[in-house]
Amino acid sequence: MKIAITADIHLKQSKDEAPERYNALINIIKKIKDEKIDKLIIAGDLFDKEAKNYNIFDEFVKINNDITFYVIPGNHDVGLNQKYFTANNLQIFNSAQVLSFNNNAIKIFLIPYSADNSMGEVLAQNEQQLPEKWVLLGHGDYITGQSTPNPYEPGIYMLLTRHDIETYNPVKVILGHIHKREIFGKVHYVGSPCGLDITETGKRYFTIVDTNSGEVTSNKILTDIxxxxxxxxxxxxxxxxxxxxxxxxxxxxxxxxxxxxxxxxxxxxxxxxxxxxxxxxxxxxxxxxxxxxxxxxxxxxxxxxxxxxxxxxxxxxxxxxxxxxxxxxxxxxxxxxxxxxxxxxxxxxxxxx
Ligand SMILES: [Mn+2]
Incomplete structure (x- = not known):
């Protein structure tokens, strides 16, 4: 089974403001439907910080009722809650959780962003429930000493270390937060689906993970900009x-x-x-x-x-x-x-x- 993943869309209050961000999401939905994928995970920062009106996204989710949307909050939408939405095909996760789609396949361990914990701490707290084969999906900084600083997000957010990965040994790690698509060994930053400003250059991608093989692929998004x-x-x-x-x-x-x-x-x-x-x-x-x-x-x-x-x-x-x-x-x-x-x-x- 294949699952699509994006992150850091930073949707604004209205569609008129930065419409290219909505259009990038629309393009992702079109592409995953073409591939007969019916699950999309959004790995944090679905909304930009000032968003208070979620109706446009709620309607968008309802229109695409053949897709299930799984959302973890990022540092920009940390208080995001299921009760802000009416769509039945949308799930917001406020605590760490294992997503399991079929028995034999690789599972997904979701870690929503929290200002109070590192990813390593959340992994330690949940060590008992970690499946045998799993993909870690979170929102924060992976520290290898070689990641590109993000001018949009100064400081360190929800740290994940190489030691954490060696200790808990996920099959792959897919992260939001860094807006540039980057790959460090088994760690994949999805990147923002449309550049937010001139510092976010080049082509944009979303990720597909195959829960049978653990294979992760990058897929180009047709953006307006x-x-x-x-x-x-x-x-x-x-x-x-x-x-x-x-x-x-x-x-x-x-x-x-x-x-x-x-x-x-x-x-x-x-x-x-x-x-x-x-x-x-x-x-x-x-x-x-x-x-x-x-x-x-x-x-x-x-x-x-x-x-x-x-x-x-x-x-x-x-x-x-x-x-x-x-x-x-x-x-x-x-x-x-x-x-x-x-x-x-x-x-x-x-x-x-
Ligand atoms: Mn972000």
Whole structure:
């Protein structure tokens, strides 16, 4: 049996405010129906903090009466309660619980968010009722020392440690809270189904877990908006405008989006570095991106681009650029990008600390 999982939708009070979040949920429902899946778990932060009116979601659940919705609260909707809803196909869980769909399959252990406990404490309290094979589903921070900080959620929430996982040994762990889809070993962060703002970039996914095999897969969501927050470096090389056009094409290619998805992009672009002709740079950049929509309608930010007229240094920069491109493999081993090294080299060549 397959069960779909999403988290961190952060629905607003009305559908008019951030409608893309509702639309992402609608797309998930469409996709899981296509796959004949009839269960959707929402792993916390279904609602944004100020939500008080739940009728739109209640109606939405009722309309989709062939799906059962299982919801655990997250830190944004911590007081969420069954009595706020009338739909029969919706279950809200306020305490840790085992979900069991058929006897032989892997079970799901739900841990709703609580400000007073870590996930490890909840696991210890429930050790006796943990099934033989189970997937942990919760909302909080998994600490490996390598997770990406979430600017939306500073601090640590409902900690889960690697030690907890080793001690209780779930088949998989599926978590809400970090809005970026990330995978650390058996731990999967689902990620928000639609970026909430410019910091939540790239394609979005929901998760499907197979309760027979324990296999977890990521499935793309067709969102209304795809955020990209990019930085490029302008170099005053011989063919500087050809160079920046090439950088822009490389950036777009790196997103690997379909033509339709490219129309969903909301781009914030900042360019650093040096040019011989700022006015021309602006027109080249705007022309290369004329089919794109910019985040908050702000054109690419060129305020950090300096003008350089020194021919000798331009030649030196050209040589350094070639050397950096030739040694891309070595830079990769040092976990450096060509852009990082070029930026540092520019500071040195141009005497700017
Ligand atoms: Mn969240």
């Amino acid at each position: 795809l955020y990209y927050n990019e930085n490029l470096i302008m170099l005053p090389v011989e063919d500087e405008f050809g160079y920046i056009e090439q950088q822009i094409q490389k950036m777009i290619k790196g997103w690997s989006l379909s033509d339709d998805e490219l129309t969903k992009v909301r781009l914030r672009l900042k360019i650093n570095g040096y040019t011989s002709d700022l006015k021309k740079l602006q027109s080249i950049v705007n022309d290369a991106l004329k089919n794109f929509t910019f985040y908050n309608d702000k054109e690419p930010d060129l305020t950090e681009v300096n003008v350089l007229k020194d021919n000798e240094r331009i030649q030196i920069i050209e040589l350094v650029k070639e050397a950096i491109e030739k040694n891309d493999k070595e830079l990769g081993l040092l976990q450096l990008t060509q852009n990082d090294v070029m930026e540092q080299s520019l500071h040195i060549i141009l005497n700017k600390a």
